[in-house]
Amino acid sequence: MNGKLKYAEGQKASPVESIRVVERSDRIVKRPLRLLLLLCLVVVFAAGCGTGAPPDTTPNPPAPDPPQVGPKEVIIETEKGSIVIELFSADAPNTVLNFILLAQQGFYDGLTFHRVIPGFMAQGGCPNGDGTGGPGYTIPCEINHNKHVRGAVSMAHAGTNTGGSQFFICFDDSLHLDGVHTVFGQVVSGMDVVDQIEQGDRMLKVTVRDL
Structure with a gap:
């Protein structure tokens, strides 16, 4: 035996063995779905965090000089x-x-x-x-x-x-x-x-x- 379930020709799997096979199949199918769902959540979270405007680092302009008035x-x-x-x-x-x-x-x-x-x-x-x-x-x-x-x-x-x-x-x-x-x-x-x-x-x- 190599660890895989084998059935003789014409032999049906028992109900318990069928359940085990289904459970394994579900695990195989669900694992990529979970990874995909987790990836989607990460993308949504990152997008939500990036909605705020970046801080304004532009320096304030210098104060204007007093008005120049001629004589x-x-x-x-x-x-x-x-x-x-x-x-x-x-x-x-x-x-x-x-x-x-x-x-x-x-x-x-x-x-x-x-x-x-x-x-x-x-x-x-x-x-x-x-x-x-x-x-x-x-x-x-x-x-x-x-x-x-x-x-x-x-x-x-x-x-x-x-x-x-x-x-x-x-x-x-x-x-x-x-x-x-x-x-x-x-x-x-x-x-x-x-x-x-x-x-x-x-x-x-x-x-x-x-x-």
Whole structure:
């Protein structure tokens, strides 16, 4: 015997032997099916794990440089005369650009100097006329080396990085404001007009021109 079931010619296998043969056949058939099923499960699992997007390894772009604004000056026309202000675009580029854009939109036209303290400063640029208004947004401070001397033009604010549209012109040196407010311009003509400003005086028109 070589281990294989043999039957004599005309001899039938017993029921037990038939069951054994069937069981072996089932095992032979089921084994490839199990392997195929296992392979399918592996493929499905791998596909499911690969549905997530790969991590983004692209580096963030560098922060943009401050906007470049060429030499500009502003003319504030009042009933008492004109005030010419040179803007410090190199020292406070964002503040200057903000002021220029507001002026070009006509934001300042018709607004008043709502707060005037003799010997100190004249403040304007509030659309509400009482110091509570602004353009609807705030800009960061740009503290620089320029001083609050007579004729300096600086941003008013309610705290660090809360400036918007309000500004003031110094009647006299106010160096205690250095490092607190952003000086962004200097009166180069019409300081005699500045000295005459009273509370409620109106800015008829504010225009910007190249130097």
